[in-house]
Amino acid sequence: MLCVYTHRSEGFDKDEISMLDQLAGDLGFAMHAFMRREESEQAETSRITNYEETIQALVDMIEKRDTYTAGHTRRVAQYSEMIARKMNLPESEIAALVKAATLHDIGKIIIPDAVLLKPAQLSELEYELIKQHVVVGYETLSGIKMYQDLAELMRHHHERLDGSGYPQGIKDGEIPLSSRIMAVADSFDAMTSNRIYKPRKTVTEALEELKDLAGKHYDEDVVDAAIEVFKNLNIDDQDHQEQLPASDIEKQRFAYFFNDQLTGLHNAEYLQFMLQRGLHVHFQSLQILLLKNFARYNERHGWHAGNELLKQFAHWLAIKCPNALLFRVMGDDFVVINAPEGWLNEFDLITHSPLSGTGIEVEYHPFECNDAGLTALQNYLN
Numbered sequence: 001m002l003c004v005y006t007h008r009s010e011g012f013d014k015d016e017i018s019m020l021d022q023l024a025g026d027l028g029f030a031m032h033a034f035m036r037r038e039e040s041e042q043a044e045t046s047r048i049t050n051y052e053e054t055i056q057a058l059v060d061m062i063e064k065r066d067t068y069t070a071g072h073t074r075r076v077a078q079y080s081e082m083i084a085r086k087m088n089l090p091e092s093e094i095a096a097l098v099k100a101a102t103l104h105d106i107g108k109i110i111i112p113d114a115v116l117l118k119p120a121q122l123s124e125l126e127y128e129l130i131k132q133h134v135v136v137g138y139e140t141l142s143g144i145k146m147y148q149d150l151a152e153l154m155r156h157h158h159e160r161l162d163g164s165g166y167p168q169g170i171k172d173g174e175i176p177l178s179s180r181i182m183a184v185a186d187s188f189d190a191m192t193s194n195r196i197y198k199p200r201k202t203v204t205e206a207l208e209e210l211k212d213l214a215g216k217h218y219d220e221d222v223v224d225a226a227i228e229v230f231k232n233l234n235i236d237d238q239d240h241q242e243q244l245p246a247s248d249i250e251k252q253r254f255a256y257f258f259n260d261q262l263t264g265l266h267n268a269e270y271l272q273f274m275l276q277r278g279l280h281v282h283f284q285s286l287q288i289l290l291l292k293n294f295a296r297y298n299e300r301h302g303w304h305a306g307n308e309l310l311k312q313f314a315h316w317l318a319i320k321c322p323n324a325l326l327f328r329v330m331g332d333d334f335v336v337i338n339a340p341e342g343w344l345n346e347f348d349l350i351t352h353s354p355l356s357g358t359g360i361e362v363e364y365h366p367f368e369c370n371d372a373g374l375t376a377l378q379n380y381l382n
Helices: 014-065 072-086 091-102 106-110 124-142 145-155 177-191 203-213 220-230 248-258 268-276 294-301 303-320 371-381
Strands: 285-292 325-329 333-337 361-368
Touching: 014 072, 014 106, 014 145, 072 091, 072 177, 072 220, 091 145, 091 177, 106 124, 124 145, 145 177, 177 203, 177 220, 203 220, 248 268, 268 325, 268 371, 285 371, 294 303, 303 325, 303 333, 361 371
Parallel strands: none
Antiparallel strands: 285 333, 285 361, 325 333
């Protein structure tokens, strides 16, 4: 309501009333436009919030699916911001970079579990498939108007100055500065995080590698800034967990790659992995069980009967050594790590196991989990 007063007893004249009517109309129109703009801004804010929540949900889903790189996107965003601030980038560019870094691996949503979760070094074909996550991420984000600029930054975080990167193989000045920063942050986190097939580097080792590749793969100014902000960085062990399974779901994913399909025990590949990681740090004893005359048993009873016997023997081992690590290696041999103390004294491998009466003998080799024992085990596996 608009109230206008006059001191004249006769009130307003016609021209004044007409002018006031026009003023009221103009004010009403302005107020209506203001309210519409406010509603539009609220709708836009809500739309942005919904988009961001949806994208963040996708990022969280990827990290929950890929337990081996959990926290990676958050760390890359954090490292990117640290480098950008050291290089004195404008706040608007830093904000865009942090968002792009948070979304940089969103394309991994299309990578099959058998490749994304593989706890071993990728084959050439698998690596080519992994590289597609950049293209998919770009195509996903560039279709949303508010994310088009971020999509462009994210698209180039695997490009290298010498043109050896992907997906486009662009070089040097063609790569946006924010993408160059993201590339260094991404590589630094990869180097200082554990991989199932490769232990993580120290901060010093990672910075040395970045320095060696500066001017070839990475921008020299970006690497210089990274060295300055990361040289005293304390990598939190809790933030870079070992890539070993913790939950039942993770154990099942792990079993897909490292379990023997016949017996359900661990396979020789996992034993090799443990040797590379230095199992003597965590365990006390190991036993090698060599089953003799098994080929003759297969000849007499058939492969199916032989497989059934192996499964029964593996099940027996699991019952007698519930907290030990059990491996089937070389077809008909087994390795037991940290068996209960004195278990062989109580349960003879022939008379008390499914091998009783089969004509199969067991050659038993006990070792301690020290350098000598590990050398003997490695010699056996080789």
